[in-house]
Amino acid sequence: MIAEAGLAALWLAASLALLQLALVAIGLAGGKSDLLGAVRPVAVAQGCLTAIAFALLITLFLRSDMSVLLVVTNSHSMKPWLYKFAGTWGNHEGSMLLWVTVMGVAGAAVALFERALRRETHMATLGGQAAISLGFYVFLLFASNPFARIDPAPADGQGLNPLLQDPGLAFHPPTLYLGYVGLSVAFSFAVGALLTRQVDAAFARAMRPWVLGAWILLTLGITAGSYWAYYELGWGGWWFWDPVENASLMPWLAATALLHSVTVLATRDALRAWTVMLAVIAFSMSMVGTFLVRSGILTSVHAFAVDPERGTFILVLLGIYIGGALALFGWRVGAVREGAPFELVSRETMLVVNNLLLSVILGLVLIGTLYPLLTEAFGHKVSVGAPYFDRIAGPIALALMVVMILGPLTRWRRDRMREVGRRMAIPLVAGAVVLITLAMFAWGRIGILPFLGLVIALAVAVGSLAPLWKRNLRRTPLFTWGMVIAHLGCAVSLAGMACDSAFTVERLVAARPGDMVETAGWTLRFKQIIPIAGDNWTALQADVEVSRGGSEPVLMHPQSRFFASPPTPTTEAALLTRWNGQLYVVLGQEADEGRWQLRIWWKPFVTLIWLGGFLIALGGALALVGRERRGWLLKWRARKATEALA
Amino acid sequence: MRGLLVMLLLMLSAPALAQSALPPAPYADRQIDDPALEKKARTLMETIRCLTCQSQSIADSNASMAGDLRSQIRERIMAGEQPEHIRAWLIERYGDWVSYEPTAEPILWPLWAAPLLFLGLGLLIVRGRIKRRRS
Numbered sequence: 001m002i003a004e005a006g007l008a009a010l011w012l013a014a015s016l017a018l019l020q021l022a023l024v025a026i027g028l029a030g031g032k033s034d035l036l037g038a039v040r041p042v043a044v045a046q047g048c049l050t051a052i053a054f055a056l057l058i059t060l061f062l063r064s065d066m067s068v069l070l071v072v073t074n075s076h077s078m079k080p081w082l083y084k085f086a087g088t089w090g091n092h093e094g095s096m097l098l099w100v101t102v103m104g105v106a107g108a109a110v111a112l113f114e115r116a117l118r119r120e121t122h123m124a125t126l127g128g129q130a131a132i133s134l135g136f137y138v139f140l141l142f143a144s145n146p147f148a149r150i151d152p153a154p155a156d157g158q159g160l161n162p163l164l165q166d167p168g169l170a171f172h173p174p175t176l177y178l179g180y181v182g183l184s185v186a187f188s189f190a191v192g193a194l195l196t197r198q199v200d201a202a203f204a205r206a207m208r209p210w211v212l213g214a215w216i217l218l219t220l221g222i223t224a225g226s227y228w229a230y231y232e233l234g235w236g237g238w239w240f241w242d243p244v245e246n247a248s249l250m251p252w253l254a255a256t257a258l259l260h261s262v263t264v265l266a267t268r269d270a271l272r273a274w275t276v277m278l279a280v281i282a283f284s285m286s287m288v289g290t291f292l293v294r295s296g297i298l299t300s301v302h303a304f305a306v307d308p309e310r311g312t313f314i315l316v317l318l319g320i321y322i323g324g325a326l327a328l329f330g331w332r333v334g335a336v337r338e339g340a341p342f343e344l345v346s347r348e349t350m351l352v353v354n355n356l357l358l359s360v361i362l363g364l365v366l367i368g369t370l371y372p373l374l375t376e377a378f379g380h381k382v383s384v385g386a387p388y389f390d391r392i393a394g395p396i397a398l399a400l401m402v403v404m405i406l407g408p409l410t411r412w413r414r415d416r417m418r419e420v421g422r423r424m425a426i427p428l429v430a431g432a433v434v435l436i437t438l439a440m441f442a443w444g445r446i447g448i449l450p451f452l453g454l455v456i457a458l459a460v461a462v463g464s465l466a467p468l469w470k471r472n473l474r475r476t477p478l479f480t481w482g483m484v485i486a487h488l489g490c491a492v493s494l495a496g497m498a499c500d501s502a503f504t505v506e507r508l509v510a511a512r513p514g515d516m517v518e519t520a521g522w523t524l525r526f527k528q529i530i531p532i533a534g535d536n537w538t539a540l541q542a543d544v545e546v547s548r549g550g551s552e553p554v555l556m557h558p559q560s561r562f563f564a565s566p567p568t569p570t571t572e573a574a575l576l577t578r579w580n581g582q583l584y585v586v587l588g589q590e591a592d593e594g595r596w597q598l599r600i601w602w603k604p605f606v607t608l609i610w611l612g613g614f615l616i617a618l619g620g621a622l623a624l625v626g627r628e629r630r631g632w633l634l635k636w637r638a639r640k641a642t643e644a645l646a
Numbered sequence: 647m648r649g650l651l652v653m654l655l656l657m658l659s660a661p662a663l664a665q666s667a668l669p670p671a672p673y674a675d676r677q678i679d680d681p682a683l684e685k686k687a688r689t690l691m692e693t694i695r696c697l698t699c700q701s702q703s704i705a706d707s708n709a710s711m712a713g714d715l716r717s718q719i720r721e722r723i724m725a726g727e728q729p730e731h732i733r734a735w736l737i738e739r740y741g742d743w744v745s746y747e748p749t750a751e752p753i754l755w756p757l758w759a760a761p762l763l764f765l766g767l768g769l770l771i772v773r774g775r776i777k778r779r780r781s
Contacts, residue, residue: 242701243701343776349776352776353772356765363764364760367756367757367760371757375753382743382748382753382754384746386746387693506677506688591675597675
């Protein structure tokens with residue numbers, strides 16, 4: 001019954017999306033504005049129904065209902081409940097249901113909470129949201145029904161990919177999806193504003209919190225995903241330029257650019273067409289990413305569904321939505337005035353350069369990800385990976401970081417070159433100190449990109465704090481704090497990346513129990529190998545006692561696990577975090593004569609990468625709360641003032 | 647579809663079978679004693695694709711084939727071979743696909759031209775947005 005109820009909820013939600021679209025279309029274009037009153041309740045009902053359908057699918061997974069095909073192929077009754085729960089979205093159908101759920105709930109949130117937008121634009125936005133949802137409902141109901149039954153029901157399921165059986169994975173995909181799909185709101189805003197020709201500062205102020213929210217979640221999702229890859233894959237890498245990682249990076253790059261351009265639009269009423277364009281691009285990148293991942297067209301760890309029919313379906317949806325939005329843009333952009341040009345030395349210019357560089361990186365990641373597909377069509381198989389992206393996107397990202405110091409230190413409208421130079425003095429000195437220190441002690445031992453990375457990281461760290469200089473910290477607005485912390489987070493993250501590439505010490509040994517290994521100031525004593533068993537796996541575990549400089553020894557337990565269903569070996573790295581880095585120990589295969597492979601890395605300051613990611617998201621959250629709170633305060637004061645007058 | 651699934655399962659279970667049957671290649675997870683040579687080998691390994699995995703270099707893969715290639719690369723480096731020579735040998739054996747390092751082949755020229763093209767195009771657009779200095 002639960003599966004049927006879920007399917008019914010999904011059909012109902014789809015019909016409501018159609019109704020919502022029709023109401024908006026007739027209400028706005030047909031001039032029957034009394035119909036528009038029904039749009040918001042319909043949007044809310046649609047959101048509730050998708051949430052119900054998703055909750056029902058979770059129930060099926062938690063109950064291990066083996067009469068449902070999706071549960072059979074992706075779950076197992078012996079799994080811990082957390083992975084039954086997370087297994088709901090660890091597969092194609094479930095993740096697409098999560099997609100429409102987030103879209104439905106986001107639409108309901110726009111219907112309920114959006115107050116700043118003009119009524120027609122608000123309605124057109126909800127129409128846009130319904131139009132996108134509709135396509136994905138059709139895809140779910142006709143090509144990926146998550147509630148399909150299987151008859152006769154097998155005794156038990158086939159299990160979930162063991163790589164995915166990790167607490168981090170319970171929360172990484174939903175966070176990322178909230179961000180991905182949250183960008184659909186920005187897309188719908190853009191479509192709505194193009195339809196009603198109301199692109200202005202008020203529109204930007206209304207759109208900004210939605211963009212910020214999606215961007216915060218994307219940032220968290222990418223950071224968590226990177227840490228997951230770092231400890232779960234067992235080789236100490238934290239970013240692989242894997243197509244699926246790129247698929248999450250591209251919307252983030254577009255959203256970051258959008259975040260900055262929407263600020264220009266809100267503050268100076270400029271960059272109108274460009275901001276609308278970016279809003280369209282950002283969600284388009286989410287859809288392109290989904291297409292790449294879901295179609296399995298680019299083979300990658302994450303492509304669970306290798307199914308060209310579904311790929312074609314998503315490609316058609318992609319064509320309709322992106323093509324439609326771009327056509328609308330082309331048709332209406334003439335009606336959108338761009339505003340006066342900028343002074344060369346102004347914050348506007350800095351933000352335009354920020355947008356330019358982010359867009360270039362986005363373009364390069366996109367072309368690099370798709371290029372192997374293109375050449376394969378011409379019968380030539382090539383690989384584009386880290387060497388290309390690092391070398392091409394790396395320098396541009398570093399240039400972007402330099403602009404990040406300049407931007408906040410430059411005034412809106414017009415500034416003087418000499419003044420900006422004066423404010424840049426302290427960050428430049430900080431960078432120069434690192435430059436000289438590194439040149440003296442590490443010249444020739446570390447690569448050029450990590451070298452520049454460290455120099456620029458410190459300059460950005462100091463520069464990001466400069467906007468607080470000589471200010472009353474208690475009276476500094478929360479959103480200024482947000483910007484400062486987010487920019488500081490970029491510096492922290494960059495420093496972590498550069499330290500990891502420059503100073504990591506790798507040690508691979510074959511050791512017998514009882515052996516001692518010395519590396520990077522650490523002493524590791526390999527004590528023993530013992531077999532242990534978990535809920536649905538067995539493992540060999542090494543007990544390794546580590547100490548540094550005569551400190552109290554700590555026991556580390558790297559494991560080599562074997563999952564029975566489906567049969568897969570995985571490595572569980574053991575990590576020891578210290579303030580200045582992480583010790584990373586992996587148990588490999590058995591070598592000859594009772595010796596075991598141990599892989600040991602000492603990674604100085606590597607944790608800064610994810611600490612930085614977290615700071616960036618925190619900065620975003622402070623900015624969001626700061627802006628919203630200021631809005632409430634202004635409204636509250638205005639009401640008080642009118643009451644006092646009356 | 648089912649055939650594919652079976653094949654996938656077999657591929658996944660292969661390392662497990664290999665684990666009990668064959669010892670890993672000698673230099674799969676053993677560093678060269680000379681750190682300079684090891685660094686050379688490591689730099690090369692990071693740009694060689696693991697053919698049985700998905701989007702991973704052989705430097706960070708558990709697959710037995712990646713281990714074999716790592717061992718071969720270390721042995722060849724120790725024998726005094728230059729990294730680019732080893733890459734050429736690998737490309738000859740497995741095709742361009744094996745190397746993440748994009749070569750200078752004409753089919754890849756657009757990839758190298760892309761950054762300049764994007765930057766140039768962007769600057770052109772930006773220039774239109776910025777006021778000319780009043781002379």
